[in-house]
Amino acid sequence: MFAAFHEAISDPFVTVRTHRDRLGRPVIGVMPAYFPLELIHAAGGYPVQLWGAGDSIEHADAYLQSYCCSVARSLLALEMRGITGMVAAYAFTSLCDTLVNLREVYRRLFAKPTVGFSIPATQTRETRKAYLSTVIENVLRELEAVTGRAVSREALRASAALYGRIRSLQREIYRIRRQKPGVAKNGDFYAVIKAGFFLPPEDYRPLLERLVAELEAAPPKAGRRPRLVLSGMVFEPVGAYAVFDDLQADVVDDDFANGWRSAAKGALQVDDLVAGITDYVYSGAPCCCIYHPESDRHAYLVEKVKAADADGVLFWSIRFCEPDAFDRPQLAERLKQEGIPAFTLEMDLAVSNFESVKTRVEAFCEMIRGLEV
Amino acid sequence: MTQLAAFKKMKELMTLYYIEAKTSTEKPVAWLTSGAPVEFVYAMDVIPVYPENYAAMCAASHQSVALLEAAEAAGFSQDICAYARTDFGQDLLRGGPAGGLPPPRFLVCSTNICKTVIKWFEAVARKYRVPLFLVDTPFLHDGLSRDVVDYTVAQFRDLERFLAEQLKRPFDRDRLLEVIRMSRDATGLWRKILDLAKTMPTPLTSLDAFIHVAPIVTLRGTRPCVDYYQLLYEEVAERAARNIGAIPEERYRVLWDNLPIWFKMRYFEKFFEARKCALVTATYANSWGGITASQDIQTSEPIEALAVSYLNIYINFGFEERIRYLARLIDEFALTGFIMHSNRSCKPYSVGMYGLRGEVSKRTGKPGVVIEADQNDPRVFSEAQVETRLDAFLESMTPLP
Numbered sequence: 001m002f003a004a005f006h007e008a009i010s011d012p013f014v015t016v017r018t019h020r021d022r023l024g025r026p027v028i029g030v031m032p033a034y035f036p037l038e039l040i041h042a043a044g045g046y047p048v049q050l051w052g053a054g055d056s057i058e059h060a061d062a063y064l065q066s067y068c069c070s071v072a073r074s075l076l077a078l079e080m081r082g083i084t085g086m087v088a089a090y091a092f093t094s095l096c097d098t099l100v101n102l103r104e105v106y107r108r109l110f111a112k113p114t115v116g117f118s119i120p121a122t123q124t125r126e127t128r129k130a131y132l133s134t135v136i137e138n139v140l141r142e143l144e145a146v147t148g149r150a151v152s153r154e155a156l157r158a159s160a161a162l163y164g165r166i167r168s169l170q171r172e173i174y175r176i177r178r179q180k181p182g183v184a185k186n187g188d189f190y191a192v193i194k195a196g197f198f199l200p201p202e203d204y205r206p207l208l209e210r211l212v213a214e215l216e217a218a219p220p221k222a223g224r225r226p227r228l229v230l231s232g233m234v235f236e237p238v239g240a241y242a243v244f245d246d247l248q249a250d251v252v253d254d255d256f257a258n259g260w261r262s263a264a265k266g267a268l269q270v271d272d273l274v275a276g277i278t279d280y281v282y283s284g285a286p287c288c289c290i291y292h293p294e295s296d297r298h299a300y301l302v303e304k305v306k307a308a309d310a311d312g313v314l315f316w317s318i319r320f321c322e323p324d325a326f327d328r329p330q331l332a333e334r335l336k337q338e339g340i341p342a343f344t345l346e347m348d349l350a351v352s353n354f355e356s357v358k359t360r361v362e363a364f365c366e367m368i369r370g371l372e373v
Numbered sequence: 374m375t376q377l378a379a380f381k382k383m384k385e386l387m388t389l390y391y392i393e394a395k396t397s398t399e400k401p402v403a404w405l406t407s408g409a410p411v412e413f414v415y416a417m418d419v420i421p422v423y424p425e426n427y428a429a430m431c432a433a434s435h436q437s438v439a440l441l442e443a444a445e446a447a448g449f450s451q452d453i454c455a456y457a458r459t460d461f462g463q464d465l466l467r468g469g470p471a472g473g474l475p476p477p478r479f480l481v482c483s484t485n486i487c488k489t490v491i492k493w494f495e496a497v498a499r500k501y502r503v504p505l506f507l508v509d510t511p512f513l514h515d516g517l518s519r520d521v522v523d524y525t526v527a528q529f530r531d532l533e534r535f536l537a538e539q540l541k542r543p544f545d546r547d548r549l550l551e552v553i554r555m556s557r558d559a560t561g562l563w564r565k566i567l568d569l570a571k572t573m574p575t576p577l578t579s580l581d582a583f584i585h586v587a588p589i590v591t592l593r594g595t596r597p598c599v600d601y602y603q604l605l606y607e608e609v610a611e612r613a614a615r616n617i618g619a620i621p622e623e624r625y626r627v628l629w630d631n632l633p634i635w636f637k638m639r640y641f642e643k644f645f646e647a648r649k650c651a652l653v654t655a656t657y658a659n660s661w662g663g664i665t666a667s668q669d670i671q672t673s674e675p676i677e678a679l680a681v682s683y684l685n686i687y688i689n690f691g692f693e694e695r696i697r698y699l700a701r702l703i704d705e706f707a708l709t710g711f712i713m714h715s716n717r718s719c720k721p722y723s724v725g726m727y728g729l730r731g732e733v734s735k736r737t738g739k740p741g742v743v744i745e746a747d748q749n750d751p752r753v754f755s756e757a758q759v760e761t762r763l764d765a766f767l768e769s770m771t772p773l774p
Binding site: 062063064065067068072094096097098100101102103104105107108109116118120121122123124126127130131134135288291293317319320321322323325326327328329330332333 | 488508521528717720
């Protein structure tokens with residue numbers, strides 16, 4: 001059921017190169033997070049989402065301090081090592097201070113063009129709208145310069161429909177996982193999501209369609225195992241999920257920027273692109289990197305835990321990610337008030353030995369089992 | 374520090390400021406970031422309080438560690454900005470030289486210094502259940518553009534409405550123009566003072582500037598602030614005219630990039646003086662002096678000019694502009710080298726710094742060094758490591774003739 005997804009991520013850049021050669025579209029590396037992929041696709045690009053990789057991060061040490069997050073460091077290492085050689089241009093958003101500066105680092109070190117989507121943080125609607133309209137104009141112009149193809153309304157509509165469908169299928173998979181915990185192994189589940197970073201959407205969609213049908217038909221697992229909601233910026237490293245499988249624990253939902261927070265976004269409305277992108281950025285799930293007081297992360301996470309009938313929250317915290325770290329103490333406090341157990345696991349993309357992760361998750365699961373007795 | 378008579382006046386000014394903030398029953402208190410457009414807040418007779426300034430005071434008076442530890446015990450990771458942790462700590466313990474900050478009625482925060490302040494102020498807003506007004510000043514990857522200025526001006530208008538709603542009285546635009554004039558006068562004087570360091574030997578060092586920056590951060594837009602910098606200017610200009618150097622002998626003149634290391638001020642004073650090295654100019658102190666970027670938008674309209682000055686913050690610039698600016702300072706201040714503080718607490722200043730060092734050296738022919746430290750957390754400071762690097766750097770510089 002999951003072979004095609006695992007194959008796509010076993011060597012992601014072989015996957016990307018193969019599809020690039022077949023499609024003849026320029027590969028645009030999409031940096032974290034929330035750059036609307038539909039815009040790139042509509043401009044004739046092949047968007048590939050980059051969230052870092054665990055190996056050889058030290059290649060970035062000459063340019064990034066050890067107190068930069070491992071996502072940024074590993075992204076830079078990939079480009080420095082030539083692993084992302086097939087990427088023709090990079091698309092950045094103004095997600096956090098590190099990524100804003102990382103775009104500048106790329107501009108100094110590499111000749112590849114970068115496209116920047118400055119996400120407005122003001123909460124005054126009219127002001128935001130006026131600014132966003134020039135931001136979008138610039139983004140489209142920059143993309144067109146990279147691909148050499150003008151973005152037509154028809155192309156936008158088709159790309160929006162395609163990506164809208166993909167995210168809706170991903171939400172289906174999330175729903176089935178909530179309803180039938182354990183229906184997919186934890187590692188398989190994140191292989192499915194991760195494959196979407198690299199596969200062309202035209203190839204990814206039919207795989208998802210088939211998977212949804214298969215998962216719908218699969219019988220629910222008997223018995224109740226500890227049910228966890230994971231919260232953090234990135235679900236990497238995927239290798240860590242074998243720990244949950246070994247411990248007979250089910251991740252029933254997540255609050256990852258590259259997981260549910262992205263999948264939660266509806267189809268991009270292109271008739272009024274400014275309104276559509278505003279909705280794209282702010283709707284769906286709240287994110288620690290997107291200032292939007294109207295959608296409160298606290299109430300949201302509590303609701304998520306209840307809806308998934310979960311036993312606890314595991315904060316999957318990538319070290320040196322400030323936006324994530326700032327929110328955590330108050331969020332944990334709120335969970336405590338609601339009687340929801342939570343604990344924090346400090347992660348790093350370069351971690352490859354998951355023994356200590358296992359020990360800690362095991363202790364948490366035992367605590368949860370103890371509560372149920 | 375250089376013995377300046379104005380220092381006493383500044384201490385007085387800052388003491389009065391904190392006393393008023395802590396005791397005033399008539400004026401509401403707002404918490405602001407150092408790069409927030411305080412002119413609007415002063416125009417409405419609100420007392421602005423700056424957690425950054427207070428955090429620096431806590432570290433400079435060697436009181437930050439207990440506060441950092443309190444914040445960490447409350448769950449705030451060591452990975453987050455030490456100013457923010459110091460602030461959370463002072464709030465928990467009512468600690469630091471003023472016994473904690475007065476609670477805010479509302480918050481005003483601007484992203485020109487970092488996006489981290491959004492997270493920090495969101496946490497404060499949640500704790501105190503007070504509204505937060507955000508002035509979003511987009512990062513200038515390619516210099517200033519008309520749309521960004523318009524966006525900022527529009528937010529200033531939104532801020533006026535926000536203040537009127539909070540204070541339940543109309544926004545006073547006439548008063549605003551008056552405040553802006555005083556703010557401009559003070560920043561103009563501050564810049565003139567910092568420019569006096571072009572004199573050889575320099576009449577004041579960047580370490581002095583770090584101390585005397587407090588009023589321009591907290592009181593810009595007020596009359597006492599203008600008066601104070603007039604006084605300081607006269608004193609420093611007099612020293613410059615009489616060729617009185619800030620250190621007994623000046624063999625090296627260097628730039629300091631990034632925030633001060635607040636808990637090591639005395640240490641660095643002695644360290645550099647012993648090595649006949651004067652810190653002459655600093656991007657941090659210059660941040661309140663109205664930086665002119667190469668692609669400046671010229672405007673005589675005061676609100677627009679204010680928007681330009683809040684956007685043109687060194688750490689809000691793209692790297693090409695930063696390199697150009699550093700090279701200009703190295704040239705104008707006749708420097709022999711530059712020091713970059715790789716500051717664990719400040720990502721906008723530090724991420725990419727290793728590459729910048731190389732590029733600035735290449736462009737100017739002057740050696741530069743990166744030292745690893747933190748603005749507020751003494752626990753991550755290694756004296757031996759910093760000294761080794763600085764000594765090697767000093768040896769690599771060609772001394773003044």
